[in-house]
Amino acid sequence: MNDTAHCIPDGWEAVIGLEIHCQLSTQSKIFSGSSTAYGAPPNAQASAIDLGMPGVLPVLNGEALRMAVMFGLAVDAEIAPVCVFARKHYFYPDLPKGYQISQYELPIVANGHLDITVGDAHKRIGITRAHMEEDAGKSLHEGFVNESGIDLNRAGTPLIEIVSEPELRTPAEAVAYMKKLHQIVVYLGICDGNMQEGSFRCDANVSVRRAGTTAFGTRTETKNVNSFRYVEKAIEYEINRQVEVLESGGSIQQETRLFDPSTGQTRAMRSKEDAHDYRYFPDPDLLPVHCGAQYIEDVRATLPELPVDKRARFERDYGLSTYDATVLTGERPLADFYETMVAEAGGEAKLCANWVITDLLGALNKAGLEITESPVSAAQMAALIQRIGDQTISGKIAKEVFEAMMNGEGDADAVIEAKGLRQITDDSAILAVIDQVIADNPKQLEQYKGGKDRVLGFFVGQVMKATGGKANPDAVNRLLKERLGPPGEA
């Protein structure tokens, strides 16, 4: 992504804060035992509790709490020693109880931060809070005439809502922040990160003000944007819209807006006047949740290495460049792949990095596959690297072997054998070819002897061609020079 600061009209500054809803990957719902698996037939995963039947009661899922605490620890936040669930009231058919169980005054996570990089600029973005809450169900309108369907499978799925400080200034920063958060929750294994299925979605609060001023302008909230690109576009559109309104003498209404991906525009959904009075109050069905120091330390002990730490370690331990380390730690499965490969190969960290970044990722990208779907395993990649190292094949032949491996033609040794790609390292065999090549090319031999040293390259090429690329290039060079002697010496 490019720096999009240029998209902000001159003389203006944007103030952006994001609220990100992140679905926790628990097996069961936050307050009931129903499964959270995606894609079941409508209402197949809605129990009496999810349906908001009379007399049933919520019981907190300990896994959801643990995951929320993991998140808090990962962003250096404070974990509340006591947090409280509150009821947020509004009527909607996909909200069975007429209220959503959320957290209001005492959220589980507060005062964290995240460091982002846009271009060469580094910036620390504050995370105001993150609270646990239950998701609502879904209203279905397709396939119904004069009525709507309700699917409550999603109702009660655990979420954390992560609220940033209004410290983002450009759409690019907003996207960088969102990507970083996405990377962390996926790394932590607390969210599957699937944006199409709504596991990670964003509400963007945007306002603008004259550059150099400090008071906040009136903000709008663009709801439920579910891709990085749409977030960038929606914010960009909203900034320009607001500046246009203000420059033409109008004023911004505090309102909720929707982003339409087909037009790239946002439109008003409801104004502040229609805003709900949610009537939050502590849920009397749930006791305050106490997180003791020991509990928090126990959770901390289960935290995986975070991307920023992993990257530093890759640079340090594997001698990788910042760029290579950043790419390889971008996703946890990729980092795991790389580390397995290096371990299996018994070193060659830099060579492994080159192969993964250039060849493997390139091929996967072309095939539209994720690293987890790679047809070539880390161990197989390592074996290929070893065949280069022990001079069984050259780096160039290795590319051909790799291609065959990607095509499912077996591991490196099988491909090398099947295709007869084993490098010729036997001097006498190479010399035989060299003698033949020299004999076949008297004109070039004359030129070489006449002092044209560039002709050596020609002979190397001919030898390689004659061996089908299998001759060890170092040996070919060495033996040719021996045979031909220094150029210009007739």
Place this chain on the structure above:
Amino acid sequence: MHKDSLAALAEGLRSRRFSSRELTEHFLKRIEQYDEALNSYVTVTAERALAQADAADAQIAKGEGGPLTGIPLAHKDLFCTNGVRTACGSKMLDNFIAPYDAHIVELLDAAGMVTLGKVNMDEFAMGSSTETSYYGPTRNPWDTDRVPGGSSGGSVAAVAAGLAPVATATDTGGSIRQPAALTGLTGIKPTYGRVSRYGMVAFASSLDQAGVVAHSAEDAALVLQAMAGFDMRDSTCVERPVDDYAAALGNDIRGLKIGLPSQYFGDGLDPQVRAAVDAAAAELETLGATLTPIELPNTPLSVPTYYVVAPAEASSNLSRFDGVRYGHRCAEPANLEDLYKRSRGEGFGSEVKRRIMVGTYVLSHGYYDAYYLQAQKVRRLIADDFARAFEQVDVILGPTTQGTAFALGEQTDDPVTMYLNDIYTIAANLAGLPAMSIPCGQSAGLPIGLQLIGRHFDEGRLLNVAHAYQQVSDWHAQWPEAYA
């Protein structure tokens, strides 16, 4: 048989003097005979009851079962019963059949009890007279022109008239104790968290507690024993062993320190009620207890506090009744808003609507701090009053109500007067304390109730004090003539 104690019934069943089927039929016949006038039952589950009775008889025949096996009871119609309508006194739930049992229904079924049916109540337990029920008012067996109290009016009327030996009930601000007082019964509201609320339709979640109404402390102890205990489905249920209530009953009360709060004997208390309560206190003194005057200075704040907290929680709890998934749905809704407005408008009665509106108001933006938050602070002060008092005394004693049963229709036009019915009972709910009411006299042929309030989880002691009193008095053995 209907005048026998539960222990006597259990003995009769075990010695085969009668079967559970015969016992059940006896009560079903009495329901048929008397309930048209009383309107205590909303649903009679005769077939189911007889099947349960037969199962109990089979158990007893094998020498199995416990002290409650084969004994009939009635459930207040807010305990969900799998396959049987749970209407909660409301048109809203007139068509509602839960696909699950409340925790206490499960426990009492498992104990072998026989469910005769579901009994009437104020709509969503909001009321002190059982006049707000969609199914019409329940009448007091002592005088059918009078109310039985509420909201557990069906429970007490059925037990007082011998249409069930015992009944479950709930108490949010006095809904077990006030009706027990007005019908000459023994009713106990346990400590908040002692009995699971799972499957009990919620009115005010932080105050609601299930209990029992019976003819004696001994009967109440037996049933409460079977209801109490931890249930992981209710996060507010307390994981703590249950005392042996029956075993506590014989304990000597010599040296017991009883506190009499001056605030419970002030203006508004009927002199006859006061005389009866004083006499009962004196009786306990002769049994060896000591009487100490105490102060619960924040008592006058309990009614206003309750009428902020309870409606606030109720307005939230009743949001789920929206006509979408179950319950009353208006005919031909024009759109979503119309569906909500008319379904709720038609489904709820006026007292429920009043409390939803009050509750919505006190939780609203700009009013929350002044009402809800303030009420929570006062609630803490009221609880602190009790904590201080219990440093001095073991049990607090006073009247349950200011007067005896009032006439039907007498207070329905004046909600505030109606709310004052709970003036002595509400504080125990706000503080989460166990409390009970036992009969201690009569005025003009109407029962008078004595209230006992205990420390948290001190149900055993309360039952023991009540039992000790019932050993030397016979108010609990009095029956309304027409139903004796």
